[in-house]
Amino acid sequence: MSRNEDRVFNALADGSRRKLLDKLCAKNGQTLGELCAHMKMTRQAVSKHLALLEGARLVVTHWQGREKLHYLNPVPIHEIQARWIAKYELSRLQALDELKTELERKKR
Amino acid sequence: MNAPNFVYVTYIKTTPQKLWRALTRGNFMLKYWHAKIQSTWKRGAKVQTFSRNDRLDWNGKVLKYDPPKLLSYTFQIMGYQKRSSRVVFEIEKMGATVRLTLSHYGIEPRCRAGIAGGWPVFFSSLKTMLETGKGMKIPG
Numbered sequence: 475m476s477r478n479e480d481r482v483f484n485a486l487a488d489g490s491r492r493k494l495l496d497k498l499c500a501k502n503g504q505t506l507g508e509l510c511a512h513m514k515m516t517r518q519a520v521s522k523h524l525a526l527l528e529g530a531r532l533v534v535t536h537w538q539g540r541e542k543l544h545y546l547n548p549v550p551i552h553e554i555q556a557r558w559i560a561k562y563e564l565s566r567l568q569a570l571d572e573l574k575t576e577l578e579r580k581k582r
Numbered sequence: 583m584n585a586p587n588f589v590y591v592t593y594i595k596t597t598p599q600k601l602w603r604a605l606t607r608g609n610f611m612l613k614y615w616h617a618k619i620q621s622t623w624k625r626g627a628k629v630q631t632f633s634r635n636d637r638l639d640w641n642g643k644v645l646k647y648d649p650p651k652l653l654s655y656t657f658q659i660m661g662y663q664k665r666s667s668r669v670v671f672e673i674e675k676m677g678a679t680v681r682l683t684l685s686h687y688g689i690e691p692r693c694r695a696g697i698a699g700g701w702p703v704f705f706s707s708l709k710t711m712l713e714t715g716k717g718m719k720i721p722g
Contacts (some may be wrong), residue, residue: 552702
């Protein structure tokens with residue numbers, strides 16, 4: 475698993491790649507052409523960065539007809555986060571769930 | 583057909599069969615999620631999840647049930663989404679690991695950010711449970 479984490483950290487250690495992730499976060503499912511419009515670099519360079527992000531599983535692609543769409547995959551980042559700080563996520567969710575039920579019960 | 587709003591991928595050290603059961607069986611889901619799923623898994627049948635206090639959470643209908651590869655159902659979080667969306671789970675064996683892809687279609691814009699925040703938590707807890715036998719649930 476650590477080799478995978480190395481890939482994630484390596485992929486994130488570059489401003490252009492973080493910018494690409496920001497663009498996908500703002501609008502998911504973009505083509506290479508759309509992403510190039512935001513970047514001051516050649517299409518080949520953008521394509522290379524995307525391949526690296528894909529290798530780190532931070533970007534996943536989906537074929538929509540003849541178009542290859544790129545999606546932000548936050549799962550590897552969440553896994554890293556879960557390792558150190560989010561162990562209590564599920565109990566927090568459960569607490570939120572109970573709060574919601576309680577508030578809805580009071581509304582009635 | 584419209585493109586998905588989100589596509590999530592995770593790799594889990596497990597078997598496709600075990601992952602399939604984790605996604606489709608109520609008590610299995612309770613090991614890593616705060617709700618259990620219920621369905622007869624016949625085409626068109628209801629797919630629902632219930633929280634511990636029996637409150638209906640997800641509500642939908644079976645679209646495709648092809649174990650252990652492809653699962654699709656309509657998806658609506660009660661009290662949150664005004665209209666139904668659609669989820670597709672694809673399971674692919676890759677050596678000693680299994681690749682799980684979730685594509686989520688047709689989410690109303692107002693609910694996208696909330697749902698985008700939820701799936702990574704679901705995936706991460708599912709992965710932990712399958713790989714270590716324990717979900718991220720903390721007792722008490």
